[in-house]
Amino acid sequence: MHFLGHFPQTRMRRARGAPWLRRLVEENTLRPQDFVLPLFVKEGEGQSEPIPTMPGIERLTIDRLLEKIEEAKKLGILAVALFPVVDPSRKSPGGEEALNPENLICRAIRAVKKAHPNIGVIADVALDPYTTHGHDGLWHPDPLHPDGGIVLNDESVERLCQQALVQAEAGCDIVAPSDMMDGRVGAIRKALDAKGFERVCILSYAVKYASAFYGPFRDAIGSRAHLGQGHKRGYQMNPANSDEALREAALDVAEGADFLMVKPALPYLDVIARVKSAFGLPLFAYQVSGEYAMLKMAHGAIDWEAALLESLVAMKRAGADVIISYGAIEAIRLLEAAGI
Ligand code: PBG
Numbered sequence: 001m002h003f004l005g006h007f008p009q010t011r012m013r014r015a016r017g018a019p020w021l022r023r024l025v026e027e028n029t030l031r032p033q034d035f036v037l038p039l040f041v042k043e044g045e046g047q048s049e050p051i052p053t054m055p056g057i058e059r060l061t062i063d064r065l066l067e068k069i070e071e072a073k074k075l076g077i078l079a080v081a082l083f084p085v086v087d088p089s090r091k092s093p094g095g096e097e098a099l100n101p102e103n104l105i106c107r108a109i110r111a112v113k114k115a116h117p118n119i120g121v122i123a124d125v126a127l128d129p130y131t132t133h134g135h136d137g138l139w140h141p142d143p144l145h146p147d148g149g150i151v152l153n154d155e156s157v158e159r160l161c162q163q164a165l166v167q168a169e170a171g172c173d174i175v176a177p178s179d180m181m182d183g184r185v186g187a188i189r190k191a192l193d194a195k196g197f198e199r200v201c202i203l204s205y206a207v208k209y210a211s212a213f214y215g216p217f218r219d220a221i222g223s224r225a226h227l228g229q230g231h232k233r234g235y236q237m238n239p240a241n242s243d244e245a246l247r248e249a250a251l252d253v254a255e256g257a258d259f260l261m262v263k264p265a266l267p268y269l270d271v272i273a274r275v276k277s278a279f280g281l282p283l284f285a286y287q288v289s290g291e292y293a294m295l296k297m298a299h300g301a302i303d304w305e306a307a308l309l310e311s312l313v314a315m316k317r318a319g320a321d322v323i324i325s326y327g328a329i330e331a332i333r334l335l336e337a338a339g340i
Pocket residue numbers: 124126128136178179213214215216217218232287288289290
């Protein structure tokens with residue numbers, strides 16, 4: 001690319017001189033179909049329960065979930081990502097509830113596909129909503145280990161395959177392994193294909209960092225207390241690394257991932273850019289709970305609405321094709337109000 005030109009013949013401000021002109025030469029534009037809306041689903045009926053660390057976001061019973069999706073659909077949102085708030089009495093060290101075809105997430109998937117057949121449904125593959133220790137896989141305590149134990153890899157992958165199958169049977173369109181076990185994408189692909197679910201897509205949380213920005217999500221699904229002083233650094237990535245992100249993504253591509261994800265989004269725009277340029281796959285960026293909370297709770301100090309749109313377009317500029325955002329509905333409304 002050539003950047004020819006000298007002042008005063010060249011004046012960069014000329015193209016910024018009017019609203020229509022700024023818009024005309026804009027390089028990246030947010031559109032409703034860029035977004036996936038994440039939603040928290042809980043047991044019961046007729047309830048929307050606020051989440052204190054995520055102002056404006058609620059845990060919804062299935063009937064309310066269907067109404068929220070109706071609202072999202074009208075705004076042009078094409079897909080939702082569902083997360084279950086599992087009753088503590090149903091949690092166990094092995095997370096067996098994840099394999100129950102009548103569990104909350106499966107009932108929610110069936111209800112959404114029935115009421116909104118044209119809305120894409122994405123479900124996480126990970127055990128953390130279901131385990132008493134809050135880990136994404138099977139926890140093996142070991143007092144001699146500096147982390148107090150480890151999450152077993154291959155044993156967890158086996159269970160995650162079963163979880164993915166149960167969700168596919170319920171009608172899920174995209175399974176999204178968020179657990180960061182090695183080899184799980186290939187194993188899940190094989191398990192799905194063996195049962196005739198070739199059409200079910202895999203969105204791999206290929207590049208998922210061990211991040212402090214997941215805090216409000218863990219409040220929302222009720223796993224924070226279960227994890228306690230524990231952490232996920234034994235399987236999620238070190239925030240200091242980005243060469244490693246390319247290796248993670250390459251493995252998942254080879255194992256059959258349809259789509260890749262980088263998560264969190266805003267603190268990792270460099271990683272989004274690197275992954276996008278190295279692989280041609282559709283790339284999802286997840287603006288996680290803590291990113292949402294940080295912007296929302298700073299309102300007053302900053303203009304939350306402007307900061308939301310600025311953050312989201314920055315993700316597209318970095319190379320994201322799809323953005324998972326708790327602020328999706330609000331963002332689309334703001335774009336509409338701005339005449340887009
Ligand atoms: C579970 C999962 C997490 C998120 C999505 N799936 C939390 C975690 O790994 O602890 C985080 C999403 C968010 O913070 O919005 N494996």
